[in-house]
Amino acid sequence: xxxxxxxxxxxxxxxxxxxxxxxxxxxxxxxxxxxxxxxxxxxxxxxxxxxxxxxxxxxxxxxxxxxxxxxxxxxxxxxxxxxxxxxxxxxxxxxxxxxxxxxxxxxxxxxxxxxxxxxxxxxxxxxxxxxxxxxxxxxxxxxxxxxxxxxxxxxxxxxxxxxxxxxxxxxxxxxxxxxxxxxxxxxxxxxxxxxxxxxxxxxxxxxxxxxxxxxxxxxxxxxxxxxxxxxxxxxxxxxxxxxxxxxxxxxxxxxxxxxxxxxxxxxxxxxxxxxxxxxxxxxxxxxxxxxxxxxxxxxxxxxxxxxx
Amino acid sequence: xxxxxxxxxxxxxxxxxxxxxxxxxxxxxxxxxxxxxxxxxxxxxxxxxxxxxxxxxxxxxxxxxxxxxxxxxxxxxxxxxxxxxxxxxxxxxxxxxxxxxxxxxxxxxxxxxxxxxxxxxxxxxxxxxxxxxxxxxxxxxxxxxxxxxxxxxxxxxxxxxxxxxxxxxxxxxxxxxxxxxxxxxxxxxxxxxxxxxxxxxxxxxxxxxxxxxxxxxxxxxxxxxxxxxxxxxxxxxxxxxxxxxxxxxxxxxxxxxxxxxxxxxxxxxxxxxxxxxxxxxxxxxxxxxxxxxxxxxxxxxxxxxxxxxxxxxxxxxxxxxxxxxxxxxxxxxxxxxxxxxxxxxxxxxxxxxxxxxxxxxx
Numbered sequence: 131x132x133x134x135x136x137x138x139x140x141x142x143x144x145x146x147x148x149x150x151x152x153x154x155x156x157x158x159x160x161x162x163x164x165x166x167x168x169x170x171x172x173x174x175x176x177x178x179x180x181x182x183x184x185x186x187x188x189x190x191x192x193x194x195x196x197x198x199x200x201x202x203x204x205x206x207x208x209x210x211x212x213x214x215x216x217x218x219x220x221x222x223x224x225x226x227x228x229x230x231x232x233x234x235x236x237x238x239x240x241x242x243x244x245x246x247x248x249x250x251x252x253x254x255x256x257x258x259x260x261x262x263x264x265x266x267x268x269x270x271x272x273x274x275x276x277x278x279x280x281x282x283x284x285x286x287x288x289x290x291x292x293x294x295x296x297x298x299x300x301x302x303x304x305x306x307x308x309x310x311x312x313x314x315x316x317x318x319x320x321x322x323x324x325x326x327x328x329x330x331x332x333x334x335x336x337x338x339x340x341x342x343x344x345x346x347x348x349x350x351x352x353x354x355x356x357x358x359x360x361x362x363x364x365x366x367x368x369x370x371x372x373x374x375x376x377x378x379x380x381x382x383x384x385x386x387x388x389x390x391x392x393x394x395x396x397x398x399x400x401x402x403x404x405x406x407x408x409x410x411x412x413x414x415x416x417x418x419x420x421x422x423x424x425x426x427x428x429x430x431x432x433x434x435x436x437x438x
Numbered sequence: 439x440x441x442x443x444x445x446x447x448x449x450x451x452x453x454x455x456x457x458x459x460x461x462x463x464x465x466x467x468x469x470x471x472x473x474x475x476x477x478x479x480x481x482x483x484x485x486x487x488x489x490x491x492x493x494x495x496x497x498x499x500x501x502x503x504x505x506x507x508x509x510x511x512x513x514x515x516x517x518x519x520x521x522x523x524x525x526x527x528x529x530x531x532x533x534x535x536x537x538x539x540x541x542x543x544x545x546x547x548x549x550x551x552x553x554x555x556x557x558x559x560x561x562x563x564x565x566x567x568x569x570x571x572x573x574x575x576x577x578x579x580x581x582x583x584x585x586x587x588x589x590x591x592x593x594x595x596x597x598x599x600x601x602x603x604x605x606x607x608x609x610x611x612x613x614x615x616x617x618x619x620x621x622x623x624x625x626x627x628x629x630x631x632x633x634x635x636x637x638x639x640x641x642x643x644x645x646x647x648x649x650x651x652x653x654x655x656x657x658x659x660x661x662x663x664x665x666x667x668x669x670x671x672x673x674x675x676x677x678x679x680x681x682x683x684x685x686x687x688x689x690x691x692x693x694x695x696x697x698x699x700x701x702x703x704x705x706x707x708x709x710x711x712x713x714x715x716x717x718x719x720x721x722x723x724x725x726x727x728x729x730x731x732x733x734x735x736x737x738x739x740x741x742x743x744x745x746x747x748x749x750x751x752x753x754x755x756x757x758x759x760x761x762x763x764x765x766x767x768x769x770x771x772x773x774x775x776x777x778x779x780x781x782x783x784x785x786x787x788x789x790x791x792x793x794x795x796x797x798x799x800x
Contacts, residue, residue: 191462198521199544202462217792221799230521279665283674303674304613304659383665387658390799401514403621404791406784407464 184418191411198407201435209412218395222416225392228306228381229374232313235369237363249332262328263319271316275383278312279303282384304386310340312380317373321366328362340374361431368428372421392417456716480505483516483528485709487743493735501725513537520546529723535570535708536779538577543781547576548713554724557731557751565748568708570778577710578727580736581745583682584706584768584776585623586699588666588689600701601631602662604677605650609655614676616669619661621794622779623705624651627679630703635749637780641789648793655800670695680708682765688742689765697765703775706746740766 190196192204212218247259266274281287282303289299302308333353340350356363378397381389392413399410482489486509494505497787510516513534520526533541541547552558555578558566565579587598595610604615617624626636638644659675667688685697702725711730713723729735736752739745746766747753753761757794760766782790 174753195788196464197784198464200462200464206615212453217796217799221795224799244621279668283672285672285674301613306785384661386660387655388798388800390795395631395795398791398794401512401518402791403514405514406788406791 132410141295171366179303187411187414187418190407191415193408195406196408197405209409210416212409213412213416213419218413221390221395222392224390228309228313228377228391231310231373232317232374233367233371234269235310235314235316237367240318240321240325240366241363244322247322248326249334260323263322266315267319271379274316275312275379278308278315278384282308282311306385306389308384309381309389312384313374313377316377316380317370321370324369325362327361328359328365332358361416364431365428368424372424375421375424376417440508446725471667477719477721478503480530480719480726481526481528482507482530483520483526484509484530484532484724484792486511488532488709488739490742492662493738496735497729500729501722503719503722505722505726510750517541525714527718528714529717529719530726531712531714532580533577533712533791534779535710535775536566536780536781538710538712539570540781541712541714542571546714546716548715548720549575550578550713550716551724554728555731556728557733557777560731560733560749560751562639562748562750562753565708565774568778570708570780571710577712578731579708579710579748580730581683581739581743582698582706582708582748583718583746583766584773585618585627585679585681585704586685587677588670588680588685588695588697588698588761589677590670590673590675590692591696592694594675594727597696598677598698598700601627602702604657605631605654608654610675612657614674615657615678616659616666616675616678617656618681619663621790623679624661625790625793626705626777626779627700630700632780633702636703636705636783638775639782639786641786643788644786648797651797652800655797661798683743683745686763686765690744699768699772699776701764701772703777706773706776707778 189202189204191209192206193202194205194208196202213222243263245258251259280288283289284299284301284303286303288302288327292299302311336354336358339348341347345353376393377391378393381391382394385391396410396413396417398404399406399413448699480503484507487506489505494507497503497505507530508517513536516531516533517537517540519532520528536731552574558574558578561574561579565574565582567573571577575587588789589598591597595607598604604611617627624635625644625647628634628650629638629643632646632650634643634647638647666675666680667684669675670678671688671692676749677742680697682697683701685695689695689697695777704736706769711727713720713727717723730739731749732757733749733751736747736749737755739758740747740752740756744766747756753767764772
C-alpha cells in the first residue's frame with residue numbers, strides 16, 4: 131500500500147536534517163528566521179496531523195471501553211493488559227509471521243532481480259526495467275488483490291494452467307500461502323528499488339579482486355557483495371516488514387477464515403460491532419511502538435544514502 | 439462543498455472534541471440551527487448504489503434542489519464519520535434498522551414531523567410501527583431484505599432448507615462455503631439454528647453459538663460479505679451466506695443459483711431515511727423523503743437494486759415475476775420467523791467481539 135510509505139520516509143529524512151539545521155541556528159538571529167520559514171510549515175503539519183493525533187490515541191488507550199460520545203477520563207493500563215490475552219497475542223503473532231514471511235520472500239525474489247538490473251542488464255534498459263516494477267503501483271491495491279483471487283481460486287488461472295499441463299491443482303486461496311503471495315507481490319517493488327540503489331554502487335573491482343585472490347563466486351557473494359549492500363538489505367527489509375505489519379487488505383481478502391491480523395483487530399474495535407475505541411487505541415499504540423522500534427533499527431543500521 | 443460550509447463543518451468537528459468537567463467528550467455531535475446552510479443543496483449520506491445520477495437529476499427536476507450523494511460501506515463507518523465530523527453537513531442519511539435505534543439512543547436524529555410527509559399510508563402494515571423505531575418517529579423505511587443462503591442447485595447433493603445444512607454437509611462443502619463478515623449475523627445464524635434468538639444476550643447461549651461455529655470453522659473458506667459473488671458464479675463456492683438483495687443481483691447472472699431463507703429463522707433488515715439533528719437543509723430533506731415515497735421511485739429501487747420494498751403501491755406496480763419471487767418477497771410465515779438485529783449493551787457486544795476474534799484467528 132503506497133500511501134503507508136509516505137509517513138515513514140519523511141521521518142527518516144527529516145530527523146537528521148533537523149539536527150543539522152538546529153546547530154548553526156544558535157550562532158545568529160537571522161538564521162532563526164530561515165529556520166522558522168523552512169521548518170515551520172512541515173513542523174506544524176507534523177504536530178497537527180501526527181503528534182497531536184498520536185497523543186489523543188495514547189490518551190484514549192488509557193480509558194477502558196471508551197466509545198464515541200463518552201467522557202475521556204484516563205484511568206489505567208487495563209487496555210494494554212488485554213493486548214496480552216492469549217487470543218490477542220495469537221493475532222499479533224500471526225501479523226508478525228505474515229510480515230516476516232513477506233520480508234524474506236521479497237528479499238529472496240527481489241535481490242536477484244535488483245542485482246541483474248543494477249549489474250548485468252544493458253545500461254539503457256535500467257530505467258525502463260525499474261519503471262516496469264513501479265508500474266503496478268499505479269493501480270489500486272484493492273484491485274490487485276482481487277486479481278490475485280482470480281488467479282488463485284480453485285478453478286482460477288493458476289489451476290487452469292496447471293491442469294492443462296497435467297499437473298495437480300493447488301489449493302492456495304483462503305490459506306496462508308495466498309496472503310504471502312499477495313503481500314510479496316504488493317511490496318516487492320519497494321524492496322527492488324531500495325536494493326537497486328544499493329547494488330548500483332557495488333564496486334566491481336572488489337569482486338574482481340576477490341576472484342583474483344582465489345575466492346569462488348559463492349564466497350565472493352557472501353563476503354564481498356552482501357556486506358557492501360547490507361545497508362540496502364536492512365533498509366528494504368525493514369520497510370517491507372513495517373508496511374507488511376500494518377497490511378489490512380491482503381490478509382482480509384486472501385487469508386480465508388483464520389486470517390485475523392492486528393490491523394483487522396484494530397479496525398474491528400473502531401468500526402466493528404464492539405466499538406471499543408480504548409482497546410483499539412491500545413492496540414494502535416502497540417503497533418506504533420513496534421514500528422518505531424523498527425525505524426530506530428533502520429536509522430541505526432540503514433545506509434542514509436540509500437534511504438534518502 | 440462550498441468553502442463557507444467547509445469552515446462550518448471544520449468548526450463543528452473541533453467542537454466535537456468538547457471539554458466537559460475533568461475529561462473531554464469523544465466525538466459528540468451538536469445540532470446546528472436549521473437556518474444555516476443553503477436551501478438549494480442537499481447532502482445525502484447513503485449506501486453505494488442507492489442513488490444514481492438519473493435519480494439525482496429527476497429529483498432536481500421535480501424540486502429544484504441539487505442533491506449530492508456521498509457513500510458509506512457500513513453502518514458503523516457511517517456513524518463513526520458522522521460523530522468524528524460533527525454531522526458532516528448531511529441532511530439525509532440511510533442507516534439500517536438497528537443503527538436507527540442506536541442513533542436515537544445517541545440523540546442524533548430529528549423527530550420527524552409526519553404532517554410534512556405525503557404517502558406514509560402507502561407503507562405495508564408491518565412497516566407502520568417497526569420495533570427499532572416505534573411509529574416511524576425518526577425514520578422512514580425505504581427498502582428491506584433478509585439474510586439467507588445462496589447456493590448452486592446443480593452442484594449440491596440435496597437442496598438446503600435451513601442453517602443446519604452447513605453442519606450436516608460440512609465434508610462435501612469443505613472450503614467451498616463462506617459466511618458473512620459480520621459477527622452478529624454469523625453468531626445470530628448459529629444461535630437461531632439452536633432455537634435461540636438472533637439477538638441473544640445470554641452469555642451461555644452466545645457461548646453455545648460460538649462452540650457450534652467452531653465445529654464448522656475448518657470447513658469455512660472465509661468470512662466475506664462481498665468476495666463470494668464472483669466465486670459462486672464460477673463454481674469455486676457451492677454455498678454462501680448473504681443478503682437477499684445481493685443474492686438476487688447475482689442470481690440474474692446464473693439461473694442455477696438459488697436463494698433460501700432458512701426455515702428456523704434468520705434476520706430481516708430495513709434500510710431507512712433519517713434526518714440528523716445537525717442537518718443544514720431540513721426542508722430539502724423532507725422533499726427527498728417525499729420523493730422516495732412516490733410509488734414509481736420506490737418501485738425502481740426494487741427493480742434496479744433487487745431490494746424488497748415496504749411500499750404497497752410500489753409493490754403493485756412491479757411485474758408479477760418480481761412480486762412472486764420468494765427470495766424478494768418471502769411468504770409471511772417465513773418472515774415471521776425472522777428478527778431484526780437489535781443493538782446490545784457494551785458488555786454483550788464485547789463478548790460477541792471476543793468470540794469473533796477467537797473464531798477468526800483460531
